[in-house]
Amino acid sequence: MAELTAKTRWAYSLPAFGLAVIGIPVYVYIPKFYTDVVGVDIALVGGLLFGVRIFDAVTDPVVGILSDRSQSRFGRRRPYILVGAGLLATALLFLFNPPTASIPLATVWFGVWIYLLFFFWTLVTVPYEALGPEITFDYDTRTTLFAWRDGFLIAGTLVAAASPALVEAIFSTGPDAAGQRTLFFWISAIYAPLVVVLCAVCVKAIGEKTSDKSASTADAFRDYRTVFANRPFMILLAAYTIGAIGNNLPATLILYYVQYVIGSSRxxxxxxxxxVTGILCxxxxxxxxxxxxxxEAWIAAMLVNTGAFVGVFFLGPxxxxAYGVLVVASGIGFGATLALPSAIQADVIDYDEYHSGRRxxxxxxxxxSIAKKMSAAVGVGIGLAALGATGxxxxxxxxxxxxxxxxxxxxxxxxxxNLAAIAIVVFYPISGAVHGRIRRAIEQKRAGKRVDDPLTPAYP
Known part of the structure; x- marks a missing residue:
């Protein structure tokens, strides 16, 4: 399908808007809320956030495999999305509303609910993102689809970033501990049902293709050796992970940097x-x-982002x-660094289908998902641990x-x-023309013909 209906684009993109609450509020505001308001030690918060990503390293591939192999009359992805959304909303309410208790109990509360939150997030996001590459196999249309999805993610992140200020203005919450607790109560009361509703809309509107029954779950675990043999995917994964580690450090540290380096409350x-710059561009x-x-577009976006952001190092009180100008300049490439790797990833999954015969x-x-979460964990762990170690x-x-x-x-x-990621991604081999060869090779193999690897010069 080379063209997507407006209904498909909207329905698939909507959950990304609600799931963005796991972005800015959880990565940026919640750590500072638990350290500065609840009183949990900053090194413990950093350690727990790093540990939950190790936990994700187990749960993400398991959920991915299960969603590939699950069978139901509702499809293989959609039941996970809908049930996971309800559980995620519950964990969100508990995490954002800790009891007034001793520091050890508050630390345990944070640890339990942050682990549950990310597990339920996995139940939603892995099947949800796996649904995207199935919607269209067209090289350029995929870019449009993932730009829509990640555009909604950015818009949701923007609203999530603004939500503390909006809630404070509407409900007159103060800067003291009681006011901050009230603020996070209202954020959770808004976002918990929103996540459920938007995921339900997607589940109802987006159909699924025929389930793949050609391999058992046990076979799928053994098949990871063929996944790691997919050279284009490994290049993409390495470049994305290294770049994402760097990108997650500013996300974790922006509140600290703006307050203590720039001396600003904005x-x-x-x-x-x-x-806003990311969405507009x-x-x-x-x-x-x-x-x-x-x-090529992804490399250009990373260069724009890097060139602007280096100057931030030289700023002070x-x-x-100057900081605002550099933030806008670096934001020009922000949306592309989200959408383009996702669109490229869909293409390497097609290359896997050529070799394995399965989706x-x-x-x-x-x-x-492991790469995304581990990169965020490294950012949080290194950032907060370094701050704690330096006093x-x-x-x-x-x-x-x-x-x-x-x-x-x-x-x-x-x-x-970012520069290291660029040095790796230049070796990525799948262009639009090569992807067309991959899709033709898949069809020829389905017809029983012998076809050379589309990435080799021998391909006709």
Whole structure:
């Protein structure tokens, strides 16, 4: 299907808007809420957030395989999405509303509910993302579909980033501990039902293709050796993971950087500038991808992001205007760094189908999800642990060592990671023409013909 109806684009993209609550609120606001308001030690928060990503390294591929092999009259992906959304909403309510208790109990509360939250998130996101590559097999249409999905993700992230300020303005919550608890109560009360409703809309509107019954679940676990033999996927995975590690450091540290390095209380404004710029520029990157190719457009986006962000290292107290300009400049490439790798990933899944004869989106999305979550874990773990080790003190004037640590981790390390990712992705071999060869080879193999590997010069 080369064209997508508006209904399909909207229905598939809507859950990404609601699931964005797991982005800014959980990665950015919740750690600071638990350290500065609830009183949990910052190193313990960082350790628990890192540990939950190790946990994900087990659950993500398992859920991916199960969603590939599950059989029901509702499909293989949609039951996980719907049930997982209800469980995710429940965990969200508990995590955002900790009891007023001793520090050890509050630490246990955070640990239990952050683990459950991410497990239920896996139940939703792995089958949801696995659904995308099945919707269309057209090279450029996929870019459009994932641009829509990730555009909704950015829009949802923007709203999530603004939600504390909006709730504070509407409900007059104060900066004290009681006010912050009220603020997070209302955020959870809004987002928990929203996640369920938007996932239900997607489940109702998006159909599924015929389930793959050609291999057992046990075979699927053994088949991971063929997944790791997929050279284009491994190049993509390595480049994406390294870049994502760098990109997650600013997400974790922005509140600390803006407050203690820039000396500003306008972190929400800067986040909004970044996300609005990303959304507005995303259609431009879709067009560039059609002209240049997905790989080339992705490299260009990373270069734009890196070139702008290096300058952030040299800022200091009072440089709000300069910081705002650099945030907007780096935001130009933000949307592309989300949508284009997802569209490329769908193409490498097609290459796997040529070799295996099966559609194994769940297995690939499971590994992809590990990469996303582990990169976020490394960002959170390194960022918060480094602050704790250099003497970070909540709500106090920080030492020069802490401020230098913030500047290095927030600006320089992400830039180096992006450059390393670019050095890897230049070897990615699937262009639009090559993808067309892959789809033709799949059809020829289905017809019983012997076909050479589409990535080799021998392919006709």
């Amino acid at each position: 972190a929400d404004v800067f986040l909004l500038l970044y996300f 995303l259609p431009i990157w879709v067009r560039l991808s059609g002209r240049l190719g997905k790989k 009072g440089d709000e205007l 194994r989106e769940g297995q690939y999305i499971g590994l992809w 970070y003190t909540p709500n106090a004037e920080q030492t020069e060592t802490v401020r230098l640590t913030l500047r290095v981790l927030y600006a320089l390390v992400p830039s180096v990671c």
